[in-house]
Amino acid sequence: MILVTGATGKIGSAAVRLLGKVRTLVRTPASGADEVVGDFSRPDTLDAALRGIDTLLLIGPAVAAQTAVLDRAAAHGVRHVVRITNHKAHADSPVARRREHARIDAHLKASGMAYTLLAPNFFMQNLLALAPEIAATGGFSGSAGDGRIGMIDAHDVAAAAAVIAAAPQPHGGRTYLLTGPELVTFADVAREWASATGRPVGYRRISVEEHRAAMESNGVPEAGSNAQVFGLLAEGDGAWLSDDFGAITGREPRGLRAFLADCVGGKQSRA
Numbered sequence: 126m127i128l129v130t131g132a133t134g135k136i137g138s139a140a141v142r143l144l145g146k147v148r149t150l151v152r153t154p155a156s157g158a159d160e161v162v163g164d165f166s167r168p169d170t171l172d173a174a175l176r177g178i179d180t181l182l183l184i185g186p187a188v189a190a191q192t193a194v195l196d197r198a199a200a201h202g203v204r205h206v207v208r209i210t211n212h213k214a215h216a217d218s219p220v221a222r223r224r225e226h227a228r229i230d231a232h233l234k235a236s237g238m239a240y241t242l243l244a245p246n247f248f249m250q251n252l253l254a255l256a257p258e259i260a261a262t263g264g265f266s267g268s269a270g271d272g273r274i275g276m277i278d279a280h281d282v283a284a285a286a287a288v289i290a291a292a293p294q295p296h297g298g299r300t301y302l303l304t305g306p307e308l309v310t311f312a313d314v315a316r317e318w319a320s321a322t323g324r325p326v327g328y329r330r331i332s333v334e335e336h337r338a339a340m341e342s343n344g345v346p347e348a349g350s351n352a353q354v355f356g357l358l359a360e361g362d363g364a365w366l367s368d369d370f371g372a373i374t375g376r377e378p379r380g381l382r383a384f385l386a387d388c389v390g391g392k393q394s395r396a
């Protein structure tokens with residue numbers, strides 16, 4: 126039996142659809158046939174969720190309580206953990222949530238359970254937060270400059286996670302780097318968004334400080350660390366590609382054009 130956490134999120138919801146029969150851990154009751162209502166920070170709920178589980182697909186924010194989930198998983202005899210981390214999860218990262226990811230990854234490696242880490246680049250779904258600004262102003266602002274980024278569709282992260290969770294044994298001890306098929310800039314995003322919608326879209330390059338202030342005034346959570354990441358992206362933090370997605374799934378990852386055509390184009394079929 127597989128347990129999926131973060132099952133209401135971008136990766137988790139897609140992974141559950143692909144895997145079919147799984148148990149989920151959710152904070153708010155949904156409609157899952159086999160779901161446990163709980164929280165990483167409530168150990169009693171973790172025991173109910175982990176009973177009888179062989180494989181844990183651990184998805185969620187980089188909060189310290191994920192280490193408690195790992196401890197409970199080991200105690201319940203979970204054999205393999207597939208965990209979504211960050212592509213720059215290092216103990217000395219300037220970004221707090223990346224340091225926390227590194228700490229949780231180290232905890233997992235020392236747990237005695239088999240593990241697979243999936244380390245994705247920037248999610249294309251992050252771009253959808255630009256929609257209100259584009260609708261209101263005909264463009265968007267950002268501080269990633271002309272940094273090139275190997276953006277990936279979070280549904281492809283889910284596809285890789287589902288393949289591994291369904292048959293984890295050959296993937297034990299591996300860290301996979303996940304990207305889309307190409308390096309793109311935010312100028313490319315503006316051009317492809319315009320092409321998908323048939324309306325011009327401008328890209329206003331602003332400083333990290335201006336970006337942080339704009340996100341704060343719009344009530345964006347973690348505006349400070351998000352602006353910090355955009356500044357790093359401008360310096361090439363996301364300028365890398367990997368073939369790992371194709372090796373795991375046997376197909377090509379989705380590119381930016383297809384993603385935007387699907388999500389903001391005429392049909393707006395999915396996010």
Ligand SMILES: NC(=O)c1ccc[n+]([C@@H]2O[C@H](COP(=O)([O-])OP(=O)(O)OC[C@H]3O[C@@H](n4cnc5c(N)ncnc54)[C@H](OP(=O)(O)O)[C@@H]3O)[C@@H](O)[C@H]2O)c1
Binds near residue numbers: 136153166185186246
């Ligand atoms: N965005 C990026 O560009 C990017 C790039 C690389 C790596 N990542 C990593 O990818 C992961 C995010 O995946 P995602 O995009 O699928 O996340 P998401 O859409 O933000 O969903 C987060 C999920 O975690 C659940 N959750 C939050 N706090 C929880 C708690 N205390 N206990 C149990 N569940 C909790 C949420 O439940 P609710 O629905 O109840 O809130 C939700 O299901 C993070 O680890 C992130 O660092 C993101």
